[in-house]
Amino acid sequence: MRILKALKKEPIDRIPFWYMRQAGRYLPEYLQLKGSDSFLELAMNPKKAIEISIQPYKRFRMDAIILFADILTPLQAVGIPIEFHEKIGPTLKYDVFNKDDLKKIKNFEPEKQVFYVREIIQGIKNYIKNINDDNVALIGFSGAPFTLLSYLVEGGTAKKFEKTKEFMFNFEKDFHHLMEDITNLTIEYLKFQIQSGVDLVQIFDSWGGILSYHHYEEFCFPYLKKIIKNIKQYVPVILFVGNNAHLVKLLSLLEPDCISLDWRVEDITMIPENIAIQGNMDPLVLFGSSERVKKETLNILNKFSKRKNFIFNLGHGIYPNTPLHNVEVMVQTIKEYRLNE
């Protein structure tokens, strides 16, 4: 698999690529299959989730298929009520200070609570086996504890994260206690995905970039350290933190196999050569002219391909309404790019 080879700096014929949220609303075939189903309904429907995971591969033949699942799946599994509303996003009903809410949390029993995730993983693996493409890897994923905690505390997607920081800066013990619980849940969830057949995993700390370097070090670092140490003995771990330009040094100290770069990351000198890098392209470049898309794709390739352990990706998930012809231009530019040996 091209991505696994790149992670280990083994010889590759071309730069491997996939892109975050590659299965999603910019694809007409996704919108058709989705119909009026909510995101959560799709993620719990193995037949549809397998097809959705595969859709981008069928179109662009990237080097990885990522499991179609919801970042909130493990929280829902242990009994946190979650609703999805079009345009609003998820709504979680949980009060971190209510002891009755705390009591309702169940033990995590993946075979019972998220059996469908195994079905989806196995379905995608079967597809890959049947098409006989040795290069394509299956990526599992999980949210990072801080990001999951912020959904819990905010009750959904936030803008300024006032409630999360209020909780963090006022009730440190409760914060750390909850982070510890979510960390253990995340490890079990990732292990379940690995046992089910994923080839590598990506951890998404989508909201981690709202914290300063020192707050990330104090409030997130120990938990990510525990997860990464635990998981990377089984499969390679890619770490994505949104808006992470100021955190790159700290993320390197976590020793993931690969760091996924936001488009704003400029200086990567503090990432040791043995840690692979991925990403760095602004997904909104894809809203520009095709000449611009080609130029920026080449810039990224020229900048990073010498590193030997680089995976092409965007600096953030691809947006709905992204013009498909520009994705095509980006993909063609990567595939035609010749590596100088």
Add this chain to the structure above:
Amino acid sequence: MRILKALKKEPIDRIPFWYMRQAGRYLPEYLQLKGSDSFLELAMNPKKAIEISIQPYKRFRMDAIILFADILTPLQAVGIPIEFHEKIGPTLKYDVFNKDDLKKIKNFEPEKQVFYVREIIQGIKNYIKNINDDNVALIGFSGAPFTLLSYLVEGGTAKKFEKTKEFMFNFEKDFHHLMEDITNLTIEYLKFQIQSGVDLVQIFDSWGGILSYHHYEEFCFPYLKKIIKNIKQYVPVILFVGNNAHLVKLLSLLEPDCISLDWRVEDITMIPENIAIQGNMDPLVLFGSSERVKKETLNILNKFSKRKNFIFNLGHGIYPNTPLHNVEVMVQTIKEYRLNE
């Protein structure tokens, strides 16, 4: 004035401070004076705007009063229709591709269009004169061209800035043309403020941090260079760019008198010693415990006070609902902090 002394590394008795959006919704006296008036109505009412500008000084005795005005004032002045709606924010009616809209833009005649800004500046200066506080400076301000352009293109406040980047990456000539126009408008507007009596100015590129280093260099740098070069011959210029951790090196090359740091900026080694720094405190720390506020305020003071040209500020405007007692703790901590000579 303590701030002007700090900018020039002249001896000061203590670290000067003010904070962005210090006149605003976290103050009960502001909410009372505001009543049902919109932001724009307040900004065009000299009597109220003078009082609002002064309110935070009366409470906390900071070293600067910042002109209460709207960032969109110069755009409104040249004829762009702007409406304010509670919770939604501003709505601009302008189509960058409509030639009829372009024709409606008027020449900027500050004496005629924004005479009230002069009245407000003079009113604040009179207040400062009467209270006889030699230390307090009056700060004027303007939005940066990119931030103003984004309001125009998006028609208001955006989240992902899809339209702005679509415009920028597709219609480069139109983009640069519009940036040039807004740059000239900004220079004239700032000169008008300086002629009216402000002691220094701050340029707010609130949304600049959505751009990568290279895009900021390509699309924003030349315009800010022109403004800063032009204005700093009259008064000192502070440059604030939101989410600017990855841009610090580039901002230094613009040679402002002072760079205002987001709370995520960790590495400031690339800022030359002759450029002052301001900010770096996460405004949401003020939602924490008082112990946390004191600790973090001291951390910032210990980190930067040796630099001799440091102004205490937040890394972003203070939020509505910020607990006043914590602002008091922060202010007291700064005032009691002894500089080691």
